[in-house]
Amino acid sequence: MAYDLKKESDVKEYVEKLGVEYRFGCYSEKKPEVCHLLGDYLEGIKKDFEKASKVYKSTCDDYGYAKSCYKYGNYSFLGKGKSGSKGEPRVAYQYYEKGCNLNDSDACLHSGLLLVSRSMPKEIDRDVPKGLQFLTKSCDMNNATACFYLSGMHISGVQKKPEDVAATTTTTTPAAAAAAGGKTVAVIKDTDYIVLKDMKKAFQFAYKACELRNMYACANLSQMYARGDGIEKNEKEAEKYKKLALEMQDEVKKQQETLSFQQGVGMPN
Numbered sequence: 001m002a003y004d005l006k007k008e009s010d011v012k013e014y015v016e017k018l019g020v021e022y023r024f025g026c027y028s029e030k031k032p033e034v035c036h037l038l039g040d041y042l043e044g045i046k047k048d049f050e051k052a053s054k055v056y057k058s059t060c061d062d063y064g065y066a067k068s069c070y071k072y073g074n075y076s077f078l079g080k081g082k083s084g085s086k087g088e089p090r091v092a093y094q095y096y097e098k099g100c101n102l103n104d105s106d107a108c109l110h111s112g113l114l115l116v117s118r119s120m121p122k123e124i125d126r127d128v129p130k131g132l133q134f135l136t137k138s139c140d141m142n143n144a145t146a147c148f149y150l151s152g153m154h155i156s157g158v159q160k161k162p163e164d165v166a167a168t169t170t171t172t173t174p175a176a177a178a179a180a181g182g183k184t185v186a187v188i189k190d191t192d193y194i195v196l197k198d199m200k201k202a203f204q205f206a207y208k209a210c211e212l213r214n215m216y217a218c219a220n221l222s223q224m225y226a227r228g229d230g231i232e233k234n235e236k237e238a239e240k241y242k243k244l245a246l247e248m249q250d251e252v253k254k255q256q257e258t259l260s261f262q263q264g265v266g267m268p269n
Contacts, residue, residue, distance in 0.1 A: 053081025
């Protein structure tokens with residue numbers, strides 16, 4: 001049957017039929033990719049987050065479908081699909097890690113971010129080396145955001161807990177005291193870093209992230225070329241990547257304007 005998607009009645013019938021097909025493909029034919037589509041259908045069209053959450057979880061648990069593991073990780077982290085839930089970061093991490101082991105780049109990204117960030121929930125034990133492995137795997141699978149984060153980590157380096165560093169590295173050498181006006185200063189050594197500053201690696205990750213269309217990485221790449229950080233100074237290349245970053249910024253603005261306009265257009269009664 002051909003549907004006229006300009007007619008509201010046809011749209012409704014098409015959507016309902018789609019749901020029937022997804023349920024059959026999932027529950028009768030037991031196709032994991034169709035089960036995941038059913039989850040997306042329940043989430044995006046029916047707005048039934050509780051049922052969507054259950055579908056994503058079972059598709060991950062029963063079939064090892066990586067994208068569903070990632071989606072259920074998101075639901076668990078946000079407490080989505082469970083009435084009154086504030087989120088379960090540990091459960092979220094378990095499903096992100098499972099999705100990453102099944103080679104989903106977004107699951108690897110989120111696994112890594114949970115482990116490296118100081119601002120993540122206290123239920124998650126910080127493990128920067130392991131998080132770095134997850135982020136690297138995600139970047140290797142061409143996840144632009146993971147490559148961008150890796151670049152940032154190598155630009156600044158990743159210290160151990162700042163309070164531990166301050167407690168073990170405070171010194172008042174004559175030169176340091178003179179430079180600080182006689183005040184006590186902290187001299188941070190390489191051993192105080194979990195990830196050392198490395199501008200060459202930072203450049204490599206920024207370059208890849210920019211090639212994968214990460215706007216912020218392109219902006220950083222421009223600055224690196226302008227300053228000669230991690231790469232030979234090159235004003236022409238700096239201008240090239242600055243222009244590219246600005247073009248991407250304009251694209252984002254246009255997309256946001258289009259989205260705002262579409263949200264303002266109501267469905268016919």
